[in-house]
Amino acid sequence: MNFSKIIIFILLLLALVILDVFFVPTFIHPFGNDIFSDTILSAIRIPKALTAICAGAALAASGLMLQQLFKNPLAGPYVLGVSSGASLAVGIVIIGGTSIPFLKSLYMQSVSVALAGFMGAFLVLLIALAVSYKFGYSYILLLFGVIIGQIMGAFQTLIDYLAKPTDLKMFSIWNMGSFNNTIGWSLNVMVLFTIAGVIWSYVLMKPLSIMILGQDVAYTLGVKTKSVSLQILMCTGLLAGVITAFCGPIAFIGMAVPNVARMLYKTANFRSLLIFNIAIGGCMALLCDIIGNWTVFEFHLPINVTTALIGGPIVLFILLKRKV
């Protein structure tokens, strides 16, 4: 029964939240009653778990939308170039911050990093919208995303090359992704944007499910295909942009989760598919954080290493299992 699968994954999500909050990296007694543990829980552990859930949910939702829109199981926020745009902008702020006087005042404030990430993502999105206006929503747009990613990457390399070693390290660490940098206002902003984006994508799911028939046929069924496609791009940009801004470019979740969800939850009801995606996305992000940071495993890994190590094999498995 499909409905019970959602329940199972929501229960799993809750279990992972408890594990992540009370056990990772070390055990904290939930009813310890000392100020020290309380502070750690409220200032570090709970924001971290909430951030992971938001990131997993937002990236999985945007991956699902892009894969359905482009009818391509490899599409994801990464492929559209959104992440690389954010990355370059943050690179300029972190690395350029020390040498460019104008940016000096902004240097290494989390506000400026987040703002730069969001601006970068949004800028690439605007170019993508311009391209889609001319060429429609075909593979051209994906090709465009990949090429933009390469160009941004080249600029990135150039900036890295010119950077001071300390700045370079700081930027490299940002690039590895983290769920630990959102506290206070930034957590609020992120949760708010994620909820808004998820509600928006929920609304888009019904027309998107008709678009499996192709844009032309969907149009004749009364779907405003152009408006829906445009909204999907904007909603994706919002979700992926805000996550990249606060957590860095998180790889694999956006591409892997929708494929797993589709295989486990075979349905034409895209609204419940979205909820399932969000649950799995949250689970995967939490799991990555737990595996990467739990002292039981005796190693500490940045989030992008774990997403690739867990997400990579999953994507491979799906590709190999797909009917040719």
Added chain:
Amino acid sequence: MVLKFENITIERKSVELIQTLSTELSTGQFVILTGANGAGKSTLLKTLVGLKPISNGQIFINAKPISAYDHPQRALLMSFINSKKIEEDYIRVVDLVRLGRYPYLKVMSEQKIESPLIDAYMEALGLKTIQEKFLNEISDGELQKANIARTLAQDTPIVLMDEPSAFLDYPSKKLLFKLLRQLAIESNKIIICATHDVELAGKFGTQFWHLENKVISISDKSIAWTAN
């Protein structure tokens, strides 16, 4: 229901494909549209359904120009199918057919619309035994039949079909054309069907449009029909 073409000209990328077509169709007609590849059959159907602009002239449904109907209204008047393959793995056949009821869902807000037509057309096209299968488990021909059932389940007075018999085996093609003729006559529909299965369709059409040299010649008998 009357579908009227008044001096319409159709272009594709500013090359003229059809010159000044004027004709009128009323319910009960099953039009077989033939013509060479690239002649403009698909463009004509796409123009009719609103996917392409009319370069010149007017199309009327019940004496009202089609531009006067808004988008959701048109979905209740005209349905459309092309032979593009649906690339989706984990959707059941019956759920695909259900998508045809989407326009009614919009009209009746969020209520889930079940219609006896979904079952009836799956039955008519021989899909009942595979209705619970996923799209990656069935053949291209079966997928095409499911898509046809989806189009018919939309239950519009005008049905526009662009090579619906693609991927179908001979008995299925025959079954399809027979069903379409029956629907046009008994359920009072106007069906326009572009096809390359000229001989077979010739036995079932009620009107024949042949597109050649930018002109559609209209006849009530096909060549194959008279030969028989």
